[in-house]
Amino acid sequence: MAFVKNNAKKQKSKMKDIGGKKLFLMTLPFLIIIFIFAYVPLFGWSFAFFDYKAGHKLLNTNFVGLKYFMVPFSNSILRADIVRVMRNTLAMSFLGIGTSMLPMFFAIFLSEIGFRPYRKVVQTLTTIPHFISWVLVYSVVWSLFSLNDGFVNHLLLKLNLVDAPIAFLGTSNNVWITQWAYGTWKNLGWNAILYISSLNSIDSMLYEAAEIDGAGRFAKIFYITIPGLLPTFFVLLMLSIGNLLNNGMEQYYIFQTAMNKEYIEVLDLYVYNQGIRGNNISYATAVGMLKSLVSLTLLFTANWFSKFVRGESIF
Amino acid sequence: MKNKSVKVLALVMAVLMTAVVFAGCGKPQDPGKTPGTNADGKPSETKTEKELVTLSAFIMQSVSSNFGLQEDWIAEIMRDELKIQIEFAPTGDQVEQKLQAMMAGGELPDIVGFKESKQGIAAVEAGMLLNLDQYKDKMPNIFENDLLKYAVKYSRNELSAGTGGFYIIPSAVGPLGATKDTNWKPMLMWDVYKKAGMPEINTLEDYLPVVKKMQEIYPENEAGEKVYGFSLFSDWDSLTALQISTLSFMYGIDTEYVSPLMEVHVSEHTIGSVLDEDSFYKRALQFYFNANQMGLLDPDSLTQKFDTVQEKYTAGRILFSHFSWMTGQFNSRGSGHVDADEPNGYEFVPAKDFKIYDAPNQTIGRAWSFAISSRTKYPDRAVELMNWLYDTETYKLMSNGPKGVLWDTMENGEPYITEAGWDIIDNNKDMPLPGGKKLTDPTTNWNTLGYTASLNDPKTGYTLSYRYWPTSLTRNPTKLQQEWRDWSGYPTQIAMMKDLGMISPATQAINMVPSAPDDLLMKMNQIGDVVRTNSWKMVFAKDQAEFDALWNDIVTKANGLGMQEVKDYYIEQWALALERVSEYED
Amino acid sequence: MKKQKNLTAGNVIFNIINYTIFGLFTIICIFPFYYILINTISDNKLVSMGRIMFVPQGIHFENYISAFRIKNLPNAAFISLSRTVLGTVLVIIASSFPGYTLSKKEFWHRSFWYRFIVATMYFNAGIIPVYVTYKNLGLINNYLVYLLPSMVSPFNLVLCKTYIESIPQSLEESAEIDGAGYFIRFTRIIFPLIKPIVATIAVFSAVGHWNAFMDTVLYTSKTKLFTLQYILYLYLNEATALAEVIKSDPAAGANIDPATMLTPTAVRYTITMITVLPVLFVYPFFQKYFIKGIMLGAVKG
Secondary structure: OHHHHHHHHHHHHHHHHHHHHHHHHHHHHHHHHHHHHHHHHHHHHHHHHEOOOOOOOHHHOOEOOOHHHHHHHOOHHHHHHHHHHHHHHHHHHHHHHHOOOHHHHHHHHHHOOOOHHHHHHHHHHOOHHHHOOHHHHHHHHHHHHOOOOOHHHHHHHHOOOOOOOOOOOOOOOOHHHHHHHHHHHHHHHHHHHHHHHHHHHOOHHHHHHHHHOOOOHHHHHHHHHHHHHHHHHHHHHHHHHHOOOOOOOHHHHHHOOOOOHHHHOOHHHHHHHOOOOOOOHHHHHHHHHHHHHHHHHHHHHHHHHHHHHHOOOOO | OHHHHHHHHHHHHHHHHHHHHHHHHOHHHOOOOOOOOOOOOOOOOOOOOOOOEEEEEEEOOOOOOOOEEOOOHHHHHHHHHOOEEEEEOOOOOOHHHHHHHHHHHOOOOOEEEEOOHHHHHHHHHOOOEOOHHHHHHHOHHHHOOHHHHHHHHHHHHHOOOOOOOOOOEEEOEEOOOOOOOOOEEEEEEHHHHHHOOOOOOOOHHHHHHHHHHHHHHOOEOOOOOEOEOEOOOOOOOOOOOHHHHHHHHHHOEEOOOOOOOEEEEOOOOOEEEOOOOOOHHHHHHHHHHHHHHOOOEOHHHHOOOHHHHHHHHHOOOEOEEEEOOOOOOOOOHHHOOOOOOOOOOEEEOOOOOOOEEEOOOEOOOEEEEEEEEOOOOOHHHHHHHHHHHOOHHHHHHHHHOOEOOOEEEOOOOOEEEOHHHHHHHHOOOOOOOOOOOOOOHHHHHHOOOOEOOOOEOOOOOOEOOHHHOHHHHHOOOOHHHHHHHHHHOOOOHHHHHHHOOOEEEOOHHHHOOOOOOHHHHHHHHHHHHHHHHHHHHHHOOOOHHHHHHHHHHHHHHHHHOOHHHHHHHHHHHHHHHHHHHHHHOO | OHHHHHOOHHHHHHHHHHHHHHHHHHHHHHHHHHHHHHHHHOOHHHHHOOOOOOOOOOOOOHHHHHHOOOOOHHHHHHHHHHHHHHHHHHHHHHHHHHHHHHOOOOOOOHHHHHHHHHHHHHOOOOHHHHHHHHHHOOOOOOHHHHOOOOOOOHHHHHHHHHHHHOOOHHHHHHHHHOOOOHHHHHHHHHHHHOHHHHHHHHHHHHHHHHHOOHHHHHHOOOHHHOOHHHHHHHHHHHHHHHHHHHHHOHHHHHHOOHHHOOOOHHHHHHHHHHHHHHHHHHHHHHHHHHHHHHHHHHHHO
C-alpha cells in the first residue's frame, strides 16, 4: 500500500516535471525575445571600461579600468554634489513611495460613487494630464503662476491678499512638495486604472455576504476591498523600490531654475546637467551600469525582506 | 538531476549568447576597411544612360521639418539635370546620438552634414567617409576653385585625422558679418527712446539710466501689461548664462567659438577666462544685477523660456534687445508699428565705445561641413551632387531662383529682384515653377551651402545672394528706418559702425581652435554647471555683498574642478591657432 | 434595505464629500486640457501674447486644418494605427501566456526565469549597443522594430501573473482532470477570466504605442515608416533644434528670419490636442471592458 502510494506520488511528481519542461518550452520563444532585446545589448556595458569611440573597434581604444566609475567621487566638490543629489533623489523617491497608496484609495473611493455617469466621467477625465507632455504642462503652469502675467498672482493682487507677486516657480521653498504635487496631479488618475480593474476581480459574493452580516460601508472597504487590492499594491511597491534612483528627468529638467536647483536636482538630471548624456558614452554607460546594479540590489533586498517579514515575496 | 538541468541551462544560455553576439558583432567591425580605398564602392554602373538615383542625406545642422523625399522646385531641376533625388533624414535634438549610433552600426547615409568638426574627424578616423582625392577630376568646382583653395587645404591639414586626405568639405566659405550685417546689435525701442530725449550713451552701463527713463515714460504697453527694460531666458545656456555672456560681443570679445568659458579679444588676440577678476563676464553680471536692483529686469527672466521672451518682444514689453533678430514680430511690417506716423520698433542705438564683433572672412569655411559615406552605393553620383552643390551658379540658383523668375539683370549687368520677385519673397508665396514650394525651402534642408550669402561672385562682382544686391539694400525703407537714417546720418547701420570705428574685425583663428579632449570636456561641463547656476543667482542677488559672495563661490569651485587646466589648454591652443592662421589667408 | 442604508446621515455626508473632492480634482485635471483647447481655436495673435485664459476669442479652426495638411500625414496615421493595434495584440499575448505559465509552480526553474524577466526592467544598456543589436537583427528601417522589442513587457507580465494567481485554482483543476493541456486550459479557462487585467494592459500598451516616437527617431530614416507622433514631434522640435543650431553658431541667427523662428504656440497646442483626442475617444470603450469584467466576476462567483 505504502509502495503504491509512493509510486503514485513519484508518478505525479514525474508528470509535474514533464509538465514543467513543457511549460518552459512553450514559454521559450518569449524568453528568447527577452534575451535578445534586453540581455544581448548588455555587451555595451564593456564600453564603460574603455575610452569608447563610436565606429572604432573596442580593442583599438584605451582600456581605462574603473576610471569612469570614479569620476563622481574624484574631487571634494563633486563629492559634496553627489551627497546633495542623492539627498534630493531619495527625498523625491520616498515621497513617491510614501504616498503610493494614493492611487489605490483613489480607485476605492471612486468606486463608492454610485452615480455611474459621474463615475465614468471622473475616471476618464482624471487620466488626461497623463497625456500632456511636461513641456506643455510647464507652459500652462507658467501662465497660471508666473510673476508678471500669472493668473494666480493677478488674482491675489486684485484681492489685496498679497502686496507683491509671489515667485511660485523661481523659489527654493517647498521644491520637493511642489514637484511631488505636479507628479501626482499628472499621474494619479492614470495609476488608478490598474486598481480600478483589480477592484473588479474581487468576488462580489464577499460583499453580499458581508452585507448580510451587517457590515457598513467602511467595514467592507477595510475588510474586503483593501485586502483584495493589496497583492497588486505590494507588487507595485516592490517594483518602485527598485526604481529608487530612477526618478526620470523630464519633469525636473523643465522645472529647474538656478534658484531651485539645490533641491530639484535628482540623479538623472544631475547626470544630464553635467553634460554626460550623449557626450561621453563611456561615462554615461558607467553611470547607467551603477544605477542598474543598485536597482537590482534594492529590488532583491526588498523581495527578501518581504519574504522575511510578510512570509510572501513577489518572486 | 538539479545539477544537470543547471548545466543544460548554462549551455542553452551560452549557445544563444554566442549566436546572437556573433551574428551581431561581426559585421559592424569592418566598415569601409581602409579609408578611401573604396574597393567595394563601385557597383556595376552602366555608362550609357544615367539612371535616376535616390541618395540619402543626414544633415545634422538642418532644422527643417521638410524631411523625406525632397519635393520642391529645386528637386525638379535636380531630377532633370542630375538625375538625382535626395531623401533627407529628419533631424532634431537627437541628431548627435543618432550619428553615434549609426557610426557604431558601421553605416552612414550617402551624404552627411556635420555640425562640429569633431564629429567629422571622428568619422574619418573610423573610416566611414569617402576620400574625395580619388574623384579629383570629377569635382572641379571644389578642387579647381580659387574660392575654396584654403578650405581644401585646411580640410586636408586639420580635418583628415592626420591622413592628409580630403574627406570633409567645409561650408560657408566667404565673408560673413559686419561687412554686410551683424548678429549682435544693441537696439532700443525707438519711439520711447525718442520721447526720453535720445540721451547719449557712452558705454554699456549708460543704458541703465536711459532705459530707466524709458520705462518711466512707457510703464505699460497698450494692453496694460508691465514693461521691462531687459528680459532674459535661460533655456539656451551652455556652459555660462548665454544671455549674459553674449554682451561681450559688443566689445569684440568672443565667448562662444573658442569656448564659452574663455574670453578672446578678437582684434587684440588676447585671451582670458570668464572667471578672471577683470573679465567682461563679471561686468555683464554686474550690469544685469544693477538692472535688477533698478527694477528694470523682468523678474520672470529666471523661469521663462525663449518662446515667452519672443512673445514679449512681439507685444512690445521689452525696451532693449541685443540680438539683431530678437524682436519677436514687433519689427515686422505686418505689425503696423514700423510704418506708423510715429514709427516704432527696435532700432540700433550703440554706445560710443562699442567695438562690435565682426565675423572674419571665412576662407576655410566654418565648422559645418559635408562628406560622403564610404559605404555609399553610388559614389560617382554623390560626388557629382557635391560638385554641383559647390558650383557658385548653384548657390545663386538656390538662393535667388532661376533667372527670369524672381530676378533679372540691368543693362550694366547689375542683378535686381523684379516686382513679381519681391511679391513672392515678401509675401512668402510659392514659387511659380514645377514642384512649387517656397523660395527658401531647398536651402533650409541643407541649412548651410558652400558659400556665404555676401560672397562676391567672381564673374559678376555682385554678391551671390540677392539680399545684398545694391537695389535690395536701399529698397523701400520703413518709416522707422528712414527716421533712423535721418537721426544717424548714415544710410545703413554697417556704414555707421565702420565710420565710427565701432567694429572689431575678428581673426579666423577663432574658428581654428580644436574642441577640447573628452576628459577636459568633462571637467568643463562640471565647471559650466556651477557657473551657469551661480550666474543667475548673482543677477538676482539681494545686495552687492551676496553678489560678491556668489562670485567668490564660483571661482573657488571652478578652481577646485580644474579651471586652470581648461585655461592652460585654451591659451596654448589659441596661440597655436594664431600661428597657423596665416597659412589660410591671402 | 439597500436604499435605506444609503440614506443614513453619515453616508450622505460621506457622499457629498466624496463627490465634491472628485469633482474638484477632475476640474483641476481638465483645466490644462481646456486651456490648450481654447488656445487652439482662438485668434493666434492673442494666443501668442498669452491673452487667452478662460474664454476663447476669435474662434477659428485654421490650426487644425493646416495641421492636417502636414506632408505624409495619412501614411503616418496608418503606421501609428497599425502598430498600435498589432503591437497591443502582441503585448497581450506575450504578457498573458507567459504570465500564466510562470504562475505554475512546476515551471522548470521557475524562480530563475521569473527573475530573468523581472530584472530586465532595471537594465539600460544605452542607445548605442541597442542600435547595434537591432542593426544586426535587420531591424533598422524595418517595421518590426515597432513591434518586437516592446512585445514582452516585464511589467505587464508581472501584472498578469499576479492577477492569475488570485484566481482560485479549483477552476483550472477540473479541466486538468478532464485531460486538457496547458494551452487549452489557458485559452478556454484562464484567458476569459483575466479580461479585466488584459483590458488594462491593452490600455497601457495602446497608449504607449500610440505615443511612442523615440524608436522612430533612433531606428528609422525612411519616410514610409514614420509614425504620426514622430511627425508631430518633428514640428514641435523645430524650435528646439533651432536653438541647438544657434548655440553651435550664434551668427547663424543673423540669417534666420524671425518669423520662421518659432513654432507658434498655437501650433504646439494643436498638435497636443491631435495626440490626446483619439486616446480620449477610444478610452471609454476599454472602460466598458472593466465593467464587463465585473459581470464576469459575478457569474464566476
